[in-house]
Amino acid sequence: xxxxxxxxxxxxxxxxxxxxxxxxxxxxxxxxxxxxxxxxxxxxxxxxxxxxxxxxxxxxxxxxxxxxxxxxxxxxxxxxxxxxxxxxxxxxxxxxxxxxxxxxxxxxxxxxxxxxxxxxxxxxxxxxxxxxxxxxxxxxxxxxxxxxxxxxxxxxxxxxxxxxxxxxxxxxxxxxxxxxxxxxxxxxxxxxxxxxxxxxxxxxxxxxxxxxxxxxxxxxxxxxxxxxxxxxxxxxxxxxxxxxxxxxxxxxxxxxxxxxxxxxxxxxxxxxxxxxxxxxxxxxxxxxxxxxxxxxxxxxxxxxxxxxxxxxxxxxxxxxxxxxxxxxxxxxx
Amino acid sequence: xxxxxxxxxxxxxxxxxxxxxxxxxxxxxxxxxxxxxxxxxxxxxxxxxxxxxxxxxxxxxxxxxxxxxxxxxxxxxxxxxxxxxxxxxxxxxxxxxxxxxxxxxxxxxxxxxxxxxxxxxxxxxxxxxxxxxxxxxxxxxxxxxxxxxxxxxxxxxxxxxxxxxxxxxxxxxxxxxxxxxxxxxxxxxxxxxxxxxxxxxxxxxxxxxxxxxxxxxxxxxxxxxxxxxxxxxxxxxxxxxxxxxxxxxxxxxxxxxxxxxxxxxxxxxxxxxxxxxxxxxxxxxxxxx
Numbered sequence: 001x002x003x004x005x006x007x008x009x010x011x012x013x014x015x016x017x018x019x020x021x022x023x024x025x026x027x028x029x030x031x032x033x034x035x036x037x038x039x040x041x042x043x044x045x046x047x048x049x050x051x052x053x054x055x056x057x058x059x060x061x062x063x064x065x066x067x068x069x070x071x072x073x074x075x076x077x078x079x080x081x082x083x084x085x086x087x088x089x090x091x092x093x094x095x096x097x098x099x100x101x102x103x104x105x106x107x108x109x110x111x112x113x114x115x116x117x118x119x120x121x122x123x124x125x126x127x128x129x130x131x132x133x134x135x136x137x138x139x140x141x142x143x144x145x146x147x148x149x150x151x152x153x154x155x156x157x158x159x160x161x162x163x164x165x166x167x168x169x170x171x172x173x174x175x176x177x178x179x180x181x182x183x184x185x186x187x188x189x190x191x192x193x194x195x196x197x198x199x200x201x202x203x204x205x206x207x208x209x210x211x212x213x214x215x216x217x218x219x220x221x222x223x224x225x226x227x228x229x230x231x232x233x234x235x236x237x238x239x240x241x242x243x244x245x246x247x248x249x250x251x252x253x254x255x256x257x258x259x260x261x262x263x264x265x266x267x268x269x270x271x272x273x274x275x276x277x278x279x280x281x282x283x284x285x286x287x288x289x290x291x292x293x294x295x296x297x298x299x300x301x302x303x304x305x306x307x308x309x310x311x312x313x314x315x316x317x318x319x320x321x322x323x324x325x326x327x328x329x330x331x332x333x
Numbered sequence: 334x335x336x337x338x339x340x341x342x343x344x345x346x347x348x349x350x351x352x353x354x355x356x357x358x359x360x361x362x363x364x365x366x367x368x369x370x371x372x373x374x375x376x377x378x379x380x381x382x383x384x385x386x387x388x389x390x391x392x393x394x395x396x397x398x399x400x401x402x403x404x405x406x407x408x409x410x411x412x413x414x415x416x417x418x419x420x421x422x423x424x425x426x427x428x429x430x431x432x433x434x435x436x437x438x439x440x441x442x443x444x445x446x447x448x449x450x451x452x453x454x455x456x457x458x459x460x461x462x463x464x465x466x467x468x469x470x471x472x473x474x475x476x477x478x479x480x481x482x483x484x485x486x487x488x489x490x491x492x493x494x495x496x497x498x499x500x501x502x503x504x505x506x507x508x509x510x511x512x513x514x515x516x517x518x519x520x521x522x523x524x525x526x527x528x529x530x531x532x533x534x535x536x537x538x539x540x541x542x543x544x545x546x547x548x549x550x551x552x553x554x555x556x557x558x559x560x561x562x563x564x565x566x567x568x569x570x571x572x573x574x575x576x577x578x579x580x581x582x583x584x585x586x587x588x589x590x591x592x593x594x595x596x597x598x599x600x601x602x603x604x605x606x607x608x609x610x611x612x613x614x615x616x617x618x619x620x621x622x
Binding site: 072074119120122123125126127129130131133134135137138141142144145255256259262266295296297298299300301302303304305306308309310313 | 370418421422425427428429431432433435436437438439440441442443444446447555556559560562563565566596599600603604606607610611614
């Protein structure tokens with residue numbers, strides 16, 4: 001399920017380059033290959049499962065966007081889950097079409113992002129992680145209390161409806177391609193954000209905040225903006241997920257979902273654009289296959305976490321591009 | 334609104350507050366020494382409770398020996414993990430310590446769910462603490478009075494050990510300037526391991542105290558640690574005494590909310606955290622850095 005380029009922000013090596021380690025493929029080719037895989041995939045695997053994976057890919061990429069300014073949120077499930085509930089409610093109770101429901105869900109996540117971001121960016125590093133986790137737990141308890149989430153039962157049997165008023169989303173291929181387009185739009189947006197001057201400033205803040213401040217940048221404004229963008233995209237992922245699996249439940253707002261998205265990013269490569277996609281695919285497949293094996297999923301996830309942190313902190317994509325980068329850079333520099 | 338309900342919930346709040354205080358204290362000790370946010374603090378609390386349950390059911394060891402043995406076992410497990418795994422991330426960004434202990438929590442909790450399922454297991458109140466005192470307005474079970482008392486004694490004991498003894502001075506020196514402390518011939522890595530063990534033992538102790546009140550379950554620490562996070566953010570990391578006071582008072586506040594507005598009880602600590610962050614981001618007892 002490789003999409004787009006090999007995506008390490010620094011090196012421009014494509015898929016084939018990744019394999020051989022020598023050939024440099026223009027990124028356009030890599031993107032074409034990725035796009036082709038995205039188009040063909042539903043004919044090779046179960047489209048509904050793939051569509052769900054794509055939602056988590058977008059979620060992980062949205063989470064990783066925050067990493068570009070050097071912040072680690074431990075509460076992204078709040079945005080994902082809040083939007084999942086709101087969009088589910090809009091679809092099921094208000095009977096709105098998916099486009100509108102997704103918009104309302106994303107808007108809800110955005111508002112939440114503004115409120116949480118405003119408070120959380122007052123502290124950095126470890127405190128930021130703890131505060132986002134605690135704020136997200138507030139949303140979890142809220143979801144337990146308010147009537148429209150149906151507490152333990154969750155919002156079940158959410159109708160999918162039609163996309164653009166024409167195509168029935170209950171057709172699994174329509175469903176898949178809708179999710180694929182949403183993912184691509186989100187991914188492209190994140191790509192554009194990280195490559196823009198705005199993205200460069202974020203990077204400057206991450207590398208040396210006092211210097212960015214002394215250059216006259218309002219650091220907190222930038223942090224808040226990227227936090228809100230990240231929350232909004234996580235919300236878009238959550239709303240789409242509700243439509244795809246027709247369910248919004250407490251799992252969506254649970255802290256373990258925040259943990260899962262961190263693992264996806266960490267496993268795939270947190271410093272890379274494409275890493276979270278790889279990580280999301282792997283973690284989702286792992287959970288799918290472990291579900292029937294009788295093995296304790298939570299313990300396996302925990303073990304992978306530990307191995308990732310102790311042995312390869314750059315993640316899969318990060319380690320590969322590092323290896324290739326070392327090979328390529330040595331003669332040149 | 335009867336006075337009876339109010340004082341009953343105040344007692345429940347005081348007990349929860351005792352656990353918050355013990356956990357956030359252990360948390361503060363570990364953070365102060367190692368700069369590690371120990372997400373697994375709730376897991377060690379669970380291990381403490383499970384330890385005493387296992388001691389009772391597998392070895393016939395009662396509550397009073399378990400009160401000593403179980404935190405010790407938790408501390409040994411903690412120190413082994415510190416030596417083998419956690420010590421490897423000290424030189425990295427501190428966020429890796431948080432992620433690593435999160436992974437440990439997921440792993441240990443996952444294995445316990447796998448072995449023991451999620452249902453709670455009852456743990457009997459020790460014989461000599463059954464019954465209670467009738468205070469007229471409130472029936473005070475002996476065991477609950479003991480929990481509050483024991484927590485207070487332990488909290489202030491820890492405060493005393495860190496602030497007033499020579500061991501505490503050495504620990505603080507190792508925190509302030511590990512290089513120089515080493516130059517004085519003090520084995521700093523061993524001291525750090527010991528400090529981690531002490532912080533974990535506090536959580537394990539809280540777990541044993543909690544076992545007869547709440548039943549013993551693999552999931553008992555997972556949610557609690559997030560509430561403790563909020564408590565720590567409210568209190569700030571500045572002072573040991575601050576984390577004790579914050580823990581107790583937020584527990585009581587939670588109990589009061591249960592009386593006046595039950596649906597808000599779960600959330601009140603987080604709402605307080607939100608407000609404190611708006612007004613005083615460093616926390617009530619914290620120093621702005």
